[in-house]
Amino acid sequence: MASIFSAKAIKPEPFSSARVRAYILNAIKKEGKRSRQLLELTVEYWNRKPKFVEKIYYRNASPILHVGPDAAFLGPGQSSSYGDAGQHWIMIDEGHATFDVMTPDFKPKTDVPGGFGTNNPGAGGFSHVNPGKFTFIRPRNWSESLTHIMQDEFTDEIQSAIEKGLQPK
Secondary structure, eight states: OOOOOOOOOOOOOOOOHHHHHHHHHHHHHHHHHHHHHHHHHTTTTOSSOOOEEEEEEEETTEEEEEEEEGGGGOOTTOOOTTTTHHHHHHHHHHOEEESEEEOTTOBOSSOSTTOSSOOOOOBOOEEEEOTTOOEEEOOOOHHHHHHHHHHHHHHHHHHHHHHHHHSOO
16 A cells, blocks of 8 residues: 655744843843842831842852842942932841840841741830940851752743743744
8 A cells, every 4th residue: 555745944033142041031030020029028117228130140050049138239339319228128137246235125127037027116226336246147048048949930930031042933
């Protein structure tokens, strides 16, 4: 019995690295915005809030996303339009020693280390400066916590962006 077989060559669409790169950049921008929103929860009850910014740049053709208070991106001699609020956030994130002494009713606004959205209005304040005696402010580790929270979703978003960029139009 005879059979007829027919085949037709389909010309593939040319690969566009610019298209893949655009999808990846859009995914990074989306994740940067999400990261900034999470960081803004850490200062929900602050009187003077730092401005959080997203910076995207390329190193060795790989996109890099940095999110943090604008003070983290300032060079020597540059100042933030938000005063020292960004530097204050960095010191609380990392923990630091201070000469300040808190009042007995002091309750930090950011009580849970590494927590997002767990702030409380706080109470009390500084009573005086005690020269020669340090008080250590425990680190809140927001930066580290953000990395752990974002890692899986960020990876999934980038993978999805690559797949979309490789799809034919």
